[in-house]
Amino acid sequence: MPIVVNLDVMMAKRKMSLNELSEKVGLTLSNLSILKTGKAKAVRFSTLETICEVLECQPGDILEYVE
Amino acid sequence: MKTTFILKLMNVLFWIIFIGLCIKTGALLVSFFVTLFINSDGAADTYMGLDLLDIYNFNVEYYIGIASFLITLSALKAYLAYLVVKLFLKFDLNQPFNEYTASLITEISYYALSIGVVAIIAENYGGRIMKQGITIQIDWGAEQFLFFAGIIYIIALVFKKGVEIQNENELTI
Numbered sequence: 243m244p245i246v247v248n249l250d251v252m253m254a255k256r257k258m259s260l261n262e263l264s265e266k267v268g269l270t271l272s273n274l275s276i277l278k279t280g281k282a283k284a285v286r287f288s289t290l291e292t293i294c295e296v297l298e299c300q301p302g303d304i305l306e307y308v309e
Numbered sequence: 310m311k312t313t314f315i316l317k318l319m320n321v322l323f324w325i326i327f328i329g330l331c332i333k334t335g336a337l338l339v340s341f342f343v344t345l346f347i348n349s350d351g352a353a354d355t356y357m358g359l360d361l362l363d364i365y366n367f368n369v370e371y372y373i374g375i376a377s378f379l380i381t382l383s384a385l386k387a388y389l390a391y392l393v394v395k396l397f398l399k400f401d402l403n404q405p406f407n408e409y410t411a412s413l414i415t416e417i418s419y420y421a422l423s424i425g426v427v428a429i430i431a432e433n434y435g436g437r438i439m440k441q442g443i444t445i446q447i448d449w450g451a452e453q454f455l456f457f458a459g460i461i462y463i464i465a466l467v468f469k470k471g472v473e474i475q476n477e478n479e480l481t482i
Binding site for chain 1: 480481
């Protein structure tokens with residue numbers, strides 16, 4: 243899929259662990275892992291909103307289109 | 310609660326149907342071999358009063374043909390009942406859409422279609438014999454099985470789509 247999820251990059255920039263993000267966003271570790279590894283088929287706006295809020299970033303920082 | 314009860318009841322019913330069809334297939338096979346190799350009077354009561362003695366006396370090849378169709382159809386129906394029993398054993402109402410159920414329903418539709426096709430061939434074969442003056446009173450039930458196959462195939466397609474939607478839903482974060 244040409245959409246790449248850069249969640250791990252943003253997490254590293256904010257020095258945040260997966261457990262911490264999971265607690266703050268309210269998602270399970272397995273769901274976050276699915277998102278991080280790019281296995282997810284879709285992302286809800288509400289999820290994206292919360293992740294952006296917690297990581298203090300824009301959706302474009304997390305999602306990237308690569309040809 | 311009510312649905313679970315109905316499912317259990319249908320499971321028991323299909324077990325009975327499956328066992329009944331297995332017995333019928335076995336009885337037809339035994340009767341067929343007895344008629345051919347031991348006593349030709351066996352054709353007078355092939356199974357539950359089914360009289361094929363006239364056909365046997367008219368032409369043994371015709372008798373073999375009709376009996377073979379009867380045995381084949383009965384065996385196919387028994388296997389179809391077995392597939393339905395398998396479906397009821399694995400069916401989970403909490404997670405009905407899964408690959409196994411979808412493929413099993415597709416398989417059931419294919420078997421129902423093949424029963425319908427074999428029944429049509431048998432009907433035509435019987436019709437050809439009847440033109441020669443022999444009466445055959447067997448209801449092959451081709452139309453019912455073709456109709457059944459069509460309906461089940463549509464349900465199988467719905468299930469396949471359901472599995473896709475469920476997978477997508479599970480991977481939506």
